[in-house]
Amino acid sequence: MRIRASELEGRGWLNTGGAELDLEKLRGKIVLLDFWTFCCINCLHVLDELRPLEAQYKDVLVTVGVHSPKFEHEADPVALAAAVERYDIQHPVLDDPELITWQAYSARAWPTLVVVDPEGYIVAHLSGEGHAAGLESLIPELIAEHEAKGTLHRGDGPYVAPEPVSRDLRFPGKVLPLPGGTFLVSDTGHHRLVEMAADLSTVISTIGSGTKGFADGSAAVAEFNEPQGLALLPGELAAAVGYDVVVADSVNHRLRGLTLATGEVRTVAGSGVQRLLEAGPARVNDDGASTSTSHLGTAPLEVALSSPWDVAYSAALNTVVIAMAGTHQIFDFDPATGAVTIVAGNGLEGLLDGPADQAWFAQSSGVSEDAQGNIWVADSETSALRVVRFAPDGAVSVETAIGEGLFDFGFRDGDAGQARLQHPLGVAVLPDGSVAIADTYNGAVRRYDPATRQVTTLARGLAEPSDVLLDETGEVPLLIVVEANKHQLIRLPLPKNALQVDEGAAQTQRPKTPVAPGELALTIRFSAPTGQKLDDRWGDPTQLKVSATPPELLLAGSGTSVGLSRTLTLSADVPEGILHFTARAAACDGPEDANGEIPDHAACHLYQQDWGIPVLLSADGATELALDLRGMD
Template sequence: MDSATKTTSTSANPVRVRASELEGRGWLNTGGVELTLEKLRGKIVILDFWTFCCINCLHVLDELRPLETEFKDVLVTVGVHSPKFEHEADPVALASAVERYDIQHPVLDDPELVTWQAYAARAWPTLVVVDPEGYIVAHLSGEGHAAGLATLIPELIAEHEAKGTLHRGDGPYVAPEPVIRDLRFPGKVLPLTNGNFLVSDTGHHRLVETGPDLTTLVRTIGSGTKGFLDGTAEDAMFNEPHGLALLPEQLAASVGYDVVVADSVNHRLRGITLATGAVRTLAGNGIQRLLDAGPARVTDHGEAASETYLGTAPLEIALSSPWDVAYSSALETVVVAMAGTHQIFDFDPLSGAVTVIAGNGLEGLLDGPGAQAWFAQPSGVTEDAKGNIWVADSETSALRVLKFSDGGAVDVETALGEGLFDFGFRDGEAAQARLQHPLGVAVLPDGSVAVADTYNGAVRRYDPATKTVSTLARGLAEPSDVLLDETGEVPLLIVVESNKHQLIRLPLPKNALQVDEGAAQTQRPKTEVAPGELELTINFSAPTGQKLDDRWGDPTQLKVSSTPPELLLSGGGTSVGLHRTLVLAAGIPEGVLHLTARAAACDGPEDANGEIPDHAACHLYQQDWGIPVVLSAAGATELVLDLRGV
């Protein structure tokens, strides 16, 4: 493994590069107007390359909102939607996503990845900053760039005001007509002991208790205003709540609350007392956990300790987009699908302890001991009669299972699914079966597992005994959760049909469907590389006013692996530095390079000795890439990516 000592590289170039034109199928949030860069001349433009399945892209949407408000007269964000999954290329689904995530800027629909390729985007999310004269001034990958943009934008304002090339005034965003609904993009459903159901009314930022008919509104918990506030049912605030877990009665009496809520955008777990509707915070400090530190505690300096145990001061711990929760009778804790860090956490209501039980933070599909396994945006969890935890692993379109030994060890297995870029709609043997971005799971009476196969608009069934897959229902509008309902004479399925803003009951069919619409892969351009040595460089330059935090050694880190593993002969693993020499096997026709880059920089000013003061605010920059590659003798021998290139 060759790791260079150089810790920074910059893509700065004295030659100014003109931004490419914005091409796609159409525009949203413009009132029907087609935008061009010429029409945006005079504004600072941020192109946000995103896809609505991607949790990191959703994080960036929230990072950009304060900037859009502060600089609303000079800054225009343009979302360039470049889909990963087939379903995301559906214009109706995209319009629903733009409404769901309250996107208040123009969005270009780029289903053929035309603009994506013109700007050499390599990952979701990617940000490209274009100055008022139409030239590219920054190329940023991943999350955590808000502080740097908050410095860059005023610099561009000052420069272009002085040149007379900055035009202040309203931007091109046109708000759509509001629609009033009882539920708005509901996420998850939970049965209550009184026969009612609790629903996370995600788009309204509240919880709704319905009657047994799933439509009668009994009460709401939360004001319906997006935000964060503990308190009464009328005053409390949530921000896109999703998963719900009911505690056992005796445990609930001990801790003083009944339901645990995954409050996703607030990066917190919240507790609900059903008798009063009162809301409290159980875990999370509201700061998004950015590190892919694996099953580890993160120190103040961004270093990873080796423990899986994160501590018993739960309000001081950073979480990242908890998406679903389920009570585990085997562990006697609440299991959390931590979508933002690609891990499975748990929370002990009695002690307050928070622990990583599976996932090392790398994004992908890899089985094995919990500390070594990879997940990709886990979004649904449930427990079966044996105490196993089933996981809807959305970005790998996979169904995973956590199994616990008597000694407490955790093993992760994949029931169905192939990897980050493989999906489809195919029943039959699990080895060939395919899902498309599933979000929910439930265990059926016979021990099989129902899956809310969200982007296929279906409910699927996996039978562990026969290792086969079938279809229970299809033609649904982005089902985000599924629940077994045994309150009646015969078992039924309750499905949260998110994009129809409703919950429905479906019978369990005696003869499940057998569907084969084929397997597919994400249609991203593959990078042609030569076998043998490949020089990998990640460009990073700290924003103005920041300095690389080298107080504890090299503040950068690069992790490299591949699928299949045989593709990478050497250069894999984790080490400091943002340059690495890889050696690729000649006998492997194609594969995926998995790369994770991190850099830590802190705010100035420096002290008299040129050092960063201990009290300086520090920032972590991080991005995961999955680079599909094709090996060819005529391929490239160098791969250069931007973490933050200016």
């Protein structure tokens, strides 16, 4: 049955020169609806996956970003406009703060892609990232079909580029103090690094050409792609390895090394291929962990990374610790040996404490070491402050200091168990052992005291602070804050009496799905793209993990196992909650050999998506739930 696409409704449009769009104006084009939210690293990955397709098929394909916010701050139209500029989005964007179009297309996860053919019918519904290869085969099929029918119209799309703005800094990400009293800033929006004078406004030098790309070499020719975190190596180690600073080059999925004396840039880790699939067979273990061990080898340029967002040198580990936002893990890199290791996190997205190899993170974006060698983590998507602890016997564990879960946030001080943040990106340990947090979407700097487990507010009214640093170069200690959406760095005094703020706790507001207590049949639909085949060489290549908040909601059906369908049993005693699903499927290009089998050299792809489905228990609720990992109409 052919399903007609629903109309595009929302508060307004960006990147259209003020014009309002609807499906009738887009008739004759292949329309790709990208349901996204600007906090989501997977959504940012999809933006980059789609750029080559948009360029290749610019006369027939129109991408429409449907921005359906997760966090309260993302519903602010000014913040959305800044995000569209920050991420260089070159297609129309529909502002959908009330999730009207989200609901009309039954979107349940960020990101979700929906393909609409030139006649206005839905032909594909895709969740998660990694769908570029499938779209590369689907789009030519639609072009051929609709050219033959006379329903395809070639020509320019409705995108209108905004007027460019000139600035010294553009959406800066992180800041690093240098030995001479200056500061190195990741000038993220200009794809370069900038050395600033002690006044935080005078530009001393720039490293990188300012062209988005990837190139090693001198300061004038090197290229970055949205650099973020910066870590200074100890002098003896820097002399041994030949560079001083490690740079998290986020969109290039690499670590870069900078020699301060010359401005020379080299790649020190990362193959440049986004880490979606472990080396070896395209499958995962039944416990949800990868097939690889935590030690990923000593050939750092062959290791795949995924959106490294922050880096910090650990004196306890003698390595550079990495907030690997794209895989929801903490890695480290040893400049002396080249070894890359997974320190904590099994790659599943959420908030789960415990042994390091079983813990869940969610888009970790800031790291800092304390005097005891613990690593404090700004875990942005759970609006949490986490800590990785290293015991004398070698055991590594993860604890949560502030935070409740993927959909819980707010602005609340007081006892850490009740305190709330909103998508923090930066963290710094203060001399007294307390932790300063760049509470990005609350526009604030917060403080957590591990001794008292109390949370206070040090500053507010900031424009998306992305990093925070203690500055002790003057007579009194100050905080340096990277104010990303004002494109500047500022100094703030440490207040003698911190603020006590309580604007309440909140949850992401999405429609609740009515479900009946008792048995619920869950199905995750997946169809391999044309030219790919499920990789069953080592058994079932699919996996489904199920859990619930609160856990008492699930009487049966939780846990991880192969297959994409399961029968759950829901408790009648729990009125509402959230069902958490993680689905994975591995498919490879092929078959290519004479026996119709996938050859060993075939390129393989891992499709994965996490869902958090709010449910309301009702006697007349649904007894079946179907979600699309990759559904074709």
